[in-house]
Amino acid sequence: MSQSNVGRRSFLKLAAIGAGASATSVFGNNETLREATNEEIKNPFPNSVIKKTICSICSAGCGVLAEVDEASNTWIRQDMAIDHPISQGSHCCKGIDQIDLTKSKMRLKYPLKKVNGKWERMSWESAIEEIGNKMLEIRKEDGPDSVEFLGSAKFSNEQAYYFRKFAAFWGSNNIDHVARI
Ligand code: SF4
Incomplete structure (x- = not known):
């Protein structure tokens, strides 16, 4: 069967079988495991x-x-x-x-920074500080229109409002919605 002929459900079943096989090989010697009952197999x-x-x-x-x-x-x-x-x-x-x-x-639950090719965890304060300083540097060197603000489809009305305000205070009209692309 070609890959394009594998439907979503079949694919998910195959993936589940693969994951189950891996888990079985990892825990195969664990005496605390037991076989699932027929009821549990029918409805986990x-x-x-x-x-x-x-x-x-x-x-x-x-x-x-x-x-x-x-x-x-x-x-x-x-x-x-x-x-x-x-x-x-x-x-x-x-x-x-x-x-x-x-x-x-x-x-992703916290900010990460790539240092010498490896991702390292950093604090929110440091991340905001670093990004803010970099943005100010860019604006100073190349002006406010050197960046574009791209809104998110996940924004609520209020988030969209303050994102627009942020761009205005930054000094640019380069702002649009992500769906435009
Ligand atoms: S089109 Fe939008 S709402 Fe629909 S599944 Fe995709 S992201 Fe979700």
């Missing part, structure tokens, strides 16, 4: 409920079915809302993995 999250919600990444607001495990109050799986009037069962590549905004181990 018996207390889960489907919550209808929307993707918050952009203002299109595509429909998301979020499966939540009530016992642990955890978002465990995501699917598309086929009956949603806007998205009608489709998502873009950002929305399809929206669950990763809460679950991914790759989430």
